[in-house]
Amino acid sequence: MNRRNKFHVYLTIVTFCTGFLVATSIETTKLMRKERMNDQLFQQETQLNERILAEKEQNRHLENQLLDLQRQVGKVEEAMATRKAEAAEILSQLEAARMQAGVVAVEGPGIVVTMQDSQHAASSPDITNYIVHEHDVRLVVNELRLAGAEAISINGQRLVSNSSIRCIGPTIIVNGVKSAAPFVVSAIGDPETLEGALNLPGGVLQTLQDFVQIDVAKQNAIQLPAFVGDAKSKHS
DSSP states (O other): OOHHHHHHHHHHHHHHHHHHHHHHHHHHHHHHHHHHHHHHHHHHHHHHHHHHHHHHHHHHHHHHHHHHHHHHHHHHHHHHHHHHHHHHHHHHHHHHHHHHHTOSOEEEEEEEEEEEEOTTTTTOSSGGGGSOOHHHHHHHHHHHHHTTOSEEEETTEEOOTTOOEEEETTEEEETTEEEESSEEEEEESOHHHHHHHHTSTTSHHHHHTTTEEEEEEEEEEEEEOOOOSOTTSOOO
16 A cells, blocks of 8 residues: 555544544534533423422412401401491480480370360369369370380470479469460370270279360371470479
8 A cells, every 4th residue: 555545544534533523522512502401491490390389388378368367357347247236226225215315306106195174164163173184184194104105295395204294273384384275195105005005994084084075096107396495404
């Protein structure tokens, strides 16, 4: 083999080795890049999983907070409902007390009792037996109270706990206000009960009907005014 042939052989070998090294280098570079990419993807996946776990933990914490808040709101709502019921009961009691005290005007069903002097008064030798006296009116009022009347007035004068009924001649004074017959006693309550109480055998109507005129009328709506005056003063 001459020198030229040997040179070509060596060149071929060198070229082959160089190509092999270059190819190997390229493949190695690709593998390294791929491994780096895999490492990056693994790191990204790991970070993503950690974030997912952190978000889940945060969500669990927020859910627990929400449950606690819901329980607190439930307790507050229960307390408010209780207080609302208590306030409604207090208001109802206050309204009842105001009604009984006579400080507010009221309206409701009840009866109206009209008392007048007897037609026989003028011809009677003793006229006082046939005119309406304060004790006659008081009998009617007391019977109505016993029967459960919630509010009573006489000729527009609202009766309160310290009201008195006085007689001066043919007139009656209620709450310091003088009025003459007919005397109209208005009472709010169950009409049937109030009327039944007045009509009891041996009761008020039977006691008074031979001496004075008494008319009883049930009504679906009676309006009574509020008490006007000083409730602390005794009207005597």
